[in-house]
Structures are given as C-alpha cells and as structure tokens.
Amino acid sequence: MAVIIELTVDATDFDLGQVTAFGDNVVIELERVVPTGGEVMPFFWVSGIDFDEFERTVRARELVQDLTPIANVNDRVLYHVSWGTSVSSLTRILIESEATILEATGTTPWMFRLRFSDHTYVRDFYTQCQESDIDIHVNRVYTLTEEDTNVYQFNITSHQHEALVTAVSAGYFKVPRGTTLREVADQLEISPQAASERVRRGADKVLRSVLLSGSGLPFSD
Template sequence: MAVIVELTIDSESFGLGRVTAVSNGVHLELERVVRDDRLVDDLAAVARIEDRVLYKVNWGESTSSLTRVLTDSEATILEARGNDPWLFRLRFNDHAALTEFHNRCQDETIEFHVERIYTLAEGEPGVYNFDITDEQQEALVTAVSEGYFEVPRRTTLNEVADRLGISPQAASERVRRGADTVLRKVLLSQSAADLS
C-alpha cells in the first residue's frame, strides 16, 4: 500500500538545498522536478509576479545523493518547499520502499526528521482516529508538548497532572492507556504489516 511521508531536511544535507540556500524570509517551492544526472549549473528567473519568482534550473555535471536516493527508492516528490529546512512530502509504493529510502539516507549520511507518515487509505494528515478518549488525548498532548517522553525528561508525571488539574494516578492512567491505544493502532495495524 502506498505510504506518504512528510519530512524535513536541512539545506546543507542535499545539493539543491545548498545551491538555493538564501537569507531568511525567502521561501522556495519546487513546482516541477525533471531528474537528470547533473547538479545545478545555472539558476535563472523566468517570471516575477508580485513577491513571487519562477526560476528555471539548469543542471550541472553530477547528481546529488538525495536525488539518487529518491530515484533508487522509487519515491515520488508530491511537494518540496522551504529554504532551511526544506519540507518534503514523498510518496512510496509501500513500506519496503520507505525502509529502502531510510537505509540509503543513512548510507549517504543524509539526515532528516520525519514529521508524519500515513497511507493513502488513512487519508490526508490531520484527521486521525485512534479511538482514545478526549481526556486521554489531552493527557498525551500535554505530556508530549511538555517533554515527558523526551530523554532526558523535561517534565514529570506530577507536573503533567498539575497542568491538567488531576491526580498523578489519573494522569498516569490516561497517558499509559492513551499511549498504548495509539501505539497498538499505529504499530500493529494492517498498514504496518508489510514492515515485517
């Protein structure tokens, strides 16, 4: 099943990012990407509309490692925008192709941060149904945003309970039950079955 991944990559981690890295306040979007085995040779403005500029990119002699990784893992770039960092929305044929992408990025020392992973069957991001209660969701959101799951922890369960106005025991139950339900749904779902 097709998998969509949203991830961020620092500009210094890939050729086009290094070439287009500019000062703050400038936002770049890739409108169309045609792969060739060359890096950027020339970048020319072809149209200006208000505060937007359309550029034509002429490629140089060598391919960037990110381009090779995307091609080898048969990823489709659905969206690429930013400056530093860049946000990519990529579609992979299945979880195996996503795993290939991850492994190739490690081999090429391309670091990225995954923002979101979902399948086409799950629909667009932002609409999740994890079958948890409102209280469990509130407890989980508070715990995550306050750094309860980080290493080292930035907050304690007692502090999460104080923020929610409940007892530490109630906070513990909500966080544990909510986390268990979410993790089971994500890690043990059919869409994750092809990871094994």
C-alpha cells in the same frame, strides 16, 4: 498501498537546498510538476529576496549549469535550473527509491512530502539515508487511504503553520487587529515580507481546503 512521508532535512544534503541557501527571509518552493526529460528538481519558486542578487549568486554555484527565470507572479519568480554532473546523495536516493515529490519547501531546513509505492520503498529510502549520513527527521507517515479519511487536508508547510499559529494567537485576523504583521514577523524572527508570504499562502491553502473542497462544515446562523 502507496505511502506518504512528511520529513525535514538540512539544505546541505541536496543540490537545490545547497545552491538556494540564503537564510530565513527567502522562501523556496519546488514546483509540483513531473518533467518529461528526466530532470531532477528543475523548477522552483522564490520569494522574499532581491532576485538580481539571488540569480547572480546561484549562477555562480559550482553545481549550477544555468538558471533561467520563467515567470514573475505576485512577487514570486519561477526559475528553471540546469544542473551540472554532480548529484547529491539525497537526490540520488530519491531517484533510486522511486519517490514522488509531492511538495518541498524551505531554506534550512527543508520540508518534503514524498510518496512511495509501498512500505518496502520507504524502508529502502530510510536505510540509504542512514548509510549516507543524511539526518532526516520524519514528522508523519501515512497511507493514501488514511489521508482520504481526514476531513481537511491543508498541506501547509511547517513554516506556514508556525506563521499562521503565531498570527491567529496574537489576534492578527481579528477586527480590529490585535497585532501587526511586523510584530508577527518579530516573533518569528523573520522579515515582514517573509511573514506576509507565509501567512498569506498558508491562509490561502487552509481556506481553499475548507471552502472549496466540498467537505467544509455547514455555516451556522
């Protein structure tokens, strides 16, 4: 039975996290594709930062062989990164445990949603992380069957969840608004641009899950 783990890990424990560590304002999200050439974490989206500065800094990293912008969509840029010969411990463990990365996002820490073939691979993954002194924080473990029994699967990140809870609690979505986006950003101690990104993307995932999944509750009069 396939097992899914949701966890957080420090950016210093894997290649992509190390080279894209720019603080809380930048939002990095791994593109959910399976490369055919055996590459590891080659595509990722970036938002909330000066892209020219980001590209100069990442290209200067020792781990990076090349960085290429692929697309610019709604103030987000999709990049392809070619890695050098070095492979961080976490990346190596993910490969050896045959983990499928369903979702990965963050700066510090990063949130991962991983799928393993069964609990044996999960135990091996956890053991190798401990042996390599990688401090992972497991937030949730469940099977695909357990996932399918839930009414809603929002799949939002911890940062998006925090931003949405803050915005809703402060009345950001009320008419008239009970707060401004800048005030939400101040509570989260991030930039208004980063707050906007997290609120918009989190709200989009929640609304799509509720309205487009076919499993939403019926409307009331």
